[in-house]
Amino acid sequence: MELTAWVEDPKSAYNNSEEKSEFVQNLRQRFKVASLNVINYFEKQPNSPALGVIRYQLLKSATSAAANYRAACRARSKKEFFAKICIVVEETDETLFWLELLRDSDVPTDNAAITTLGKEWQELLLIVAKAKANTNFE
Incomplete structure (x- = not known):
């Protein structure tokens, strides 16, 4: 199944809890790999003052996103998940x-690598934003 099908309507993208569980585990792995890719990048x-600041902030946000998705998978209620x-x-x-x-700064970077990282994080954002929008407390 294409990624867009999951993003457009995750509820209809799987027919049973086993498929949903597989999707959740795959997304959990994608967040982990995306975080590792940032770390490895x-x-x-090299070290520079500007890159040091961006490195620190980017490593914090990427690993936090992955850790919090993992925590969301263990949520005990819809409110906790939300x-x-x-x-x-x-x-x-x-x-x-x-x-x-x-990417937009004058800091020397591998723009192709940054673009690749950005595409994956953009896809992850679309997926989790849709999951957030689909969460209700009724």
Whole structure:
């Protein structure tokens, strides 16, 4: 199934709880890999004052998004899930901000790598924003 089907209407994208569970586990893994890709990218970069600030902020937001998605998967209620998924959306969006700032700055970077990272984080943001929008307390 294409990613867009999940983003457009996650409720209709799976027919049973087993498929939903598989989707949740795959998304959990995607967040972990996306965070690791950010970590590994910065391990190969030289030090500079500006890059140091961006590195610190980007590493914090990316790993926080992944950790909070993991916590959302363990939520004991819809309210708890909603609270955690709100943090995931915020941290994922912040990760995109730092990637955009790095891409648009004069700091020497591998623009192709930043673009690749940005695409994955953009897809993750679309997915979790839709999950947030679909959460209700009725």
